[in-house]
Amino acid sequence: MQAEIITIGDEILIGQVVDTNSAWIGQKLNHIGISVKQISSISDDRNDILSTLRAAVNRADLVIITGGLGPTKDDITKKTLADYFEVGFKRDEGTLEQVKTLFERFKAPLLPVNIAQADVPENCLVLPNKNGTAPGMWFEDEDKLIISLPGVPFEMKYLMEEEVIPRIQQQFKLPYIVHLTMLTAGIGESFLAEKISAIEDILPKHIKLAYLPKLGQVRLRLSAHGTDKIALENEVNLIASEIKKLIAPYLISDTDIPIEKVILDFMEKKNLKLAIAESCTGGYLAHQITQHPGCSSVFAGSAVAYSYDMKESMLDVKHETLTQHGAVSAEVVEEMARGVINRYQADYSVSISGIAGPDGGMPEKPVGTVWIAVANKTKTLSRKFQFGNKRKENIERSAISALIMLHKLLKEDYA
């Protein structure tokens, strides 16, 4: 079964919001064995919606549309879908109740545009939206399935998880898609390819290998399509185990989890505590870690210390060290790492201090200069990195580099 996703909204085309819905939907569909053939983002324009929908329906069995279902005048998806199917509207009493309930809860007066949200094309099955006022709509047209969902991510996600996925699984017999992803660090894409070229050359046609490079890491992804789930998994696992032998020194994980989660899982198993001291990454590294549920069993906390004062008072960095070597130096990150590990009685610590930019560079320390230290109870290691002049990338690269250093130290300590 092949699907396409259409996201509707000018805000995506002018780049005001990033379309995160499509990736999320793509993941969910893949997990139930539906491959996404194309994602199209288009404007809130009647003709564009009609022609894109027609093209998608021609290519795919399932089309999921998000966006354009709000109560305001710029949202025209529902009206356009009625035109596409050449049907009129019906009032959905369940939706009307939901709208009324939500407005009562917020003690807000019910406006005609809100009531109109309960009017849906005659031929649709309504998917009740517990989180908002725009319902999902399920259309069956000959052998094609077209589903329209609100663009607000948490409303869309709720409807996908509670309504769309269960209904699709019930209605269709789906093939299997097996993905296996390995995370590597410390080796470039082409060197990785060179190492595993013998395997890549003899891959069967139904198995694809992809390289996904990102900020000092490369993820290797095997994807296999077929009907026999167990055979497919065995086949993929066998190929993966051959690949793993060839790339062992660079392998961070053989499942598709980010490096900080690999570290959290390992430290949790070993009952270890982590503390962080951040300057130029400004909370980003702590955020990467704390986005994962259950991190509190490992993560003690982070001191985001921007100023000299805070580095001294929060992290016990000596005033002389700061004045003699500057905040971006081996000496300061090492004191930050020791300060935070001692103060919070952690087993491991990471510290980062650098010039994220775009300003603040000096001749001997240009923008992108970052010092990172990792420490265990007895040892502190520091390293200098020279990144570019983009603030966001410098922050992300610093955090990833710190995690790679920490992963290496843990690997050595528990070899």
Add this chain to the structure above:
Amino acid sequence: MQAEIITIGDEILIGQVVDTNSAWIGQKLNHIGISVKQISSISDDRNDILSTLRAAVNRADLVIITGGLGPTKDDITKKTLADYFEVGFKRDEGTLEQVKTLFERFKAPLLPVNIAQADVPENCLVLPNKNGTAPGMWFEDEDKLIISLPGVPFEMKYLMEEEVIPRIQQQFKLPYIVHLTMLTAGIGESFLAEKISAIEDILPKHIKLAYLPKLGQVRLRLSAHGTDKIALENEVNLIASEIKKLIAPYLISDTDIPIEKVILDFMEKKNLKLAIAESCTGGYLAHQITQHPGCSSVFAGSAVAYSYDMKESMLDVKHETLTQHGAVSAEVVEEMARGVINRYQADYSVSISGIAGPDGGMPEKPVGTVWIAVANKTKTLSRKFQFGNKRKENIERSAISALIMLHKLLKEDYA
């Protein structure tokens, strides 16, 4: 001039990476008066690339393609473009030099696949990629312009900024697109629409109004197309000023900047310092603030205190307060806010403590319960929020709510 963007890569379709390139390119094109008609994400598949490119070239004058230019076997964009134009390959000596230089710098041996990156379709103009080994390629075909760029964001961005945008501006006379965005908080989309419906009803055809709701905020965007830049700006500004009168109590900003930047700019002007104490948001709020260059003149730092211990030692929360009321309580967030403002001699502080989930809820404090406090030198205000059960959304909503509370307090203090 109308453009389309095609992003190539299975990783986007299976949802392993979010396509952020398209939004970025959309923004850049809009700023020079080119509107993006469609964004299509497709697989590394020859037929899909060919048919999508043909469809895009039919609809638009300019097509920008990203991705599929790596040295590995899954990347087939370059080969497919040569097929599309029915041309052979030429070796680009400049690219070969660049590849050699990069490999020398990294002290890595040059592989045949890397050398092959210097081979490009005969009919292309090479756009040198200073940040990587895959060059950009500029194709002119009858009256259409097709540009192929690497998918790695910082390589793509470099090529867009240094090569693509300047060349397009030189070669074409472009119309103007004026966007004006206003940020509101504390009012729902339909109430906002009700307040400004009189204006919306009489908007001229070349001006569009869009509502972009996101986590407790709604952005209102006016977009106007035309040829006379000054007249267009005047017209949009006039409409905006009428709208602003009607929504004054909810207006956070009349430019398209996020709320934390509004706060940073205001606090910088008033020479005020901000300190943060985070528990459940785990560094996310600090990261939101520190992603902005120059934040160090306002932002002192953040204590990301996950455990009771750290709340006591980093933020002077009293042990009894924690044991009597629990970490998620008015009392604790208020002590956190006072602790961090005093300790770091800030003028304002924000503190957050909650249950981000998905686990850790209790009957009287279910997942999604979040307490937030804001403080100035003399006053502390706290408020309880009840969000849902999604960790990521709870973190984001908590941070936004804290910023809205801080903005309100600043507005009152400096009314």
